[in-house]
Amino acid sequence: MRTGEFELIRALSELTPVNGETVVGIGDDAAVVKLRGPKAAISTDALVEGSHFKSEWRELVPELFELLGRKLLAVSVSDLASTGAVPKFATVTLGVTPETEEGELLALYKGLGELARTLNVAVVGGDTVKSSTLFFDLTLIGEVKGEPLLRSRAEPGEVVAVTGSFGDSYGGLVQLLKGEVVNRRLVERFLNPPVRLREGLKAAGLGVKCGTDVSDGLAFNLYTVAESSRVAVEVESSKIPVSDDLVNLLGRQKALEAALFGGEDYELIVTAPEKLAEELEKAGFKVIGRVREGSGVFVDGKRIEPKGYDHFCREG
Amino acid sequence: MRTGEFELIRALSELTPVNGETVVGIGDDAAVVKLRGPKAAISTDALVEGSHFKSEWRELVPELFELLGRKLLAVSVSDLASTGAVPKFATVTLGVTPETEEGELLALYKGLGELARTLNVAVVGGDTVKSSTLFFDLTLIGEVKGEPLLRSRAEPGEVVAVTGSFGDSYGGLVQLLKGEVVNRRLVERFLNPPVRLREGLKAAGLGVKCGTDVSDGLAFNLYTVAESSRVAVEVESSKIPVSDDLVNLLGRQKALEAALFGGEDYELIVTAPEKLAEELEKAGFKVIGRVREGSGVFVDGKRIEPKGYDHFCREG
Structure with a gap:
């Protein structure tokens, strides 16, 4: 992949939503968000090539990366759902290999962005790093209004x-x-x-x-x-x-x-x-x-x- | 590495602190924490073998993994410090290879846990996944009392x-x-x-x-x-x-x-x-x-x- 980190982050951040509670989204040192509280729920899940998916499945499922982007968020939403929490903010780490195509990451963010928009979840930050294994890691933060389900x-x-x-x-x-x-x-x-x-x-x-x-x-x-x-x-x-x-x-x-x-x-x-x-x-x-x-x-x-x-x- | 995911998580979680604002730490679907708000700051940083460190540096620096664990947290604390936020809660994703030694992960968590304890940061959750590249990804959440520094x-x-x-x-x-x-x-x-x-x-x-x-x-x-x-x-x-x-x-x-x-x-x-x-x-x-x-x-x-x-x- 030849695009620089900063250009890529810009292109990806255009595919992901903010919400009314986002004070500072992607682009500063840390995201700043409004959390009504009094309690927040936090969940983290990763998808790793070879453990959770294989890029070669594209041949069977052309929209593979779009679905993986959606799944990356959906699995953390599942954790919050089972806790009785309303998802609000996500950060995403992309571990990108030399073979990763920019189109794959754009498709990933399209799928992620669509589900995020549906749920009014803001994608507020993350990290993009070089890796010899493709991986995606998402942390989701939500609000717990009453008592959490345990x-x-x-x-x-x-x-x-x-x-x-x-x-x-x-x-x-x-x-x-x-x-x-x-x-x-x-x-x-x-x-x-x-x-x-x-x-x-x-x-x-x-x-x-x-x-x-x-x-x-x-x-x-x-x-x-x-x-x-x-x-x-x-x-x-x-x-x-x-x-x-x-x-x-x-x-x-x-x-x-x-x-x-x-x-x-x-x-x-x-x-x-x-x-x-x-x-x-x-x-x-x-x-x-x-x-x-x-x-x-x-x-x-x-x-x-x-x-x-x-x-x-x-x-x- | 032969230890099962669940035993490993148990051993690692014993090395990391909770704090008075942790309602539910490691071990349920999502962590539940008290955040006073009104605003929270969020930052995510990853360390990836080959991009940020090489395991072979152990030969030069025997305490390598302990320092990497500390660094994993320190770099996100730096983001919150420059935002004027007080760090409170962290989640950690470990991408673990077949060659990763359990002692390395224990050392990583020792270094991470020591700095977390010093800063009163609770390590409340995360994910442990198999990967062919060793990586660590940390998300840090903190409180912003006044206006964030931008x-x-x-x-x-x-x-x-x-x-x-x-x-x-x-x-x-x-x-x-x-x-x-x-x-x-x-x-x-x-x-x-x-x-x-x-x-x-x-x-x-x-x-x-x-x-x-x-x-x-x-x-x-x-x-x-x-x-x-x-x-x-x-x-x-x-x-x-x-x-x-x-x-x-x-x-x-x-x-x-x-x-x-x-x-x-x-x-x-x-x-x-x-x-x-x-x-x-x-x-x-x-x-x-x-x-x-x-x-x-x-x-x-x-x-x-x-x-x-x-x-x-x-x-x-």
Whole structure:
């Protein structure tokens, strides 16, 4: 890439929005923003070539970099959604290689900028550095109005409810790794994860105290709730939302495994008193189980191990 | 590296402090913090192997990773200092390679944690990812009590004042790139940059409106002030602070060039009405020149080009 750092930053910053709370955006030593508080939520997520994506997927998905830009923001929005926070400001670090094409970065910022604009998130700064591995790192800051939803606040007797469906993202990744796209919707589910902000804020508004998002797999993230709340979580496999597309791709048994262990779904898990179940279902959640005293995660009464999703490159 | 992500995060988080304003630190989906506001400052900086450091420098400087951890935070503190903001919360992304030794990351966090503790900065979250290039990315969030110091607020007639000395960092880098340490103080100046937070906050308290820090070289950063304030900046070469160590290493003429174009000094530049000059000097600043109407940067009356410091790897 031959454009200088300063020209590139200028071109990219034109693609990203500010908002009414931005006092100083890109271009000074630090961004200065208005945060109403009293509390702020902060989340950071990186996408790294070889661990989270491969540039060669462009051949299968021409809009790859636009989707990666959107995903870079969406995964942090998911963290804030599951905390009950409203995203406000983002900074982005670009690790750029000699092979990176300027068009790829412009596409990345187009996708990022579009989602940022939709959510009224201002991209206020960051860093652009040379690297021999392409990477993007985003920090998102938001406002917490009431009490944050935490993993550690599940109580015995509560219901367990989730948004969306599980395993689709894994079904998309499998196709990308094979180099053959047979079901495009699943591929898009991996590259273009859902943004469950409305659902997260609705749950917070209903007084839900416990929430998390599913980045490492439904089983693993249920386990983080069980462990940090010192409770047991029981779910019924027949209630776990699994798409027909995924069943068609993998078969029913493997689709359920993908739903439990696949990762990168970016759906929400909440636990809440039973009396909130109906309101949660109206807000787009589905009850899949229950919290009880004890420890561990149980599917159809059988304890499952907290197998993690460790992204697809297991070279470590 | 064989330790799992979750065990590693646990070990690292034990090395980093929280503070009284941390509601939720490392371990949930997002950190939750108390920010008094009304304004926050945000800065992000990355250190990338091959661009900002080489792991092989361990052979010359055994405490390399500890210093890099400290530097990772110090360079963002410099951005906040030059904005007049008090640093409060940091998130850290680690891009870890298969060759990265756990001891290196523990050393990194030891250095980072020590400076964070000194400054009462809480390390509240981040991301750990696999990468084929080792990198560290830190986002720092702080509070702005009054008006932020900006590059764009220099006024004709004001004095130009700086902290510390210039070019030492370049003198240290030159030795590391040669693989031979002849003056250790200069090498430490590159790996262990100063933290001019007290000076930045003092300037803000005095009512100074214009400030920036020197990451890209004194000449370049004076140019950013001149350009964004639409003024000219004149400095006298004899007043630019240059250390005897640097003159001994490079000779007087090359030492002055290093001071002007070397970069990574992490000293502060402010401009202020002449009546504040004495107070600024008491606070550790030295007047080196003056702002006037016009454009550009002049040294001893001669216009100089805004040559940038583009780190040491010019492969881009």
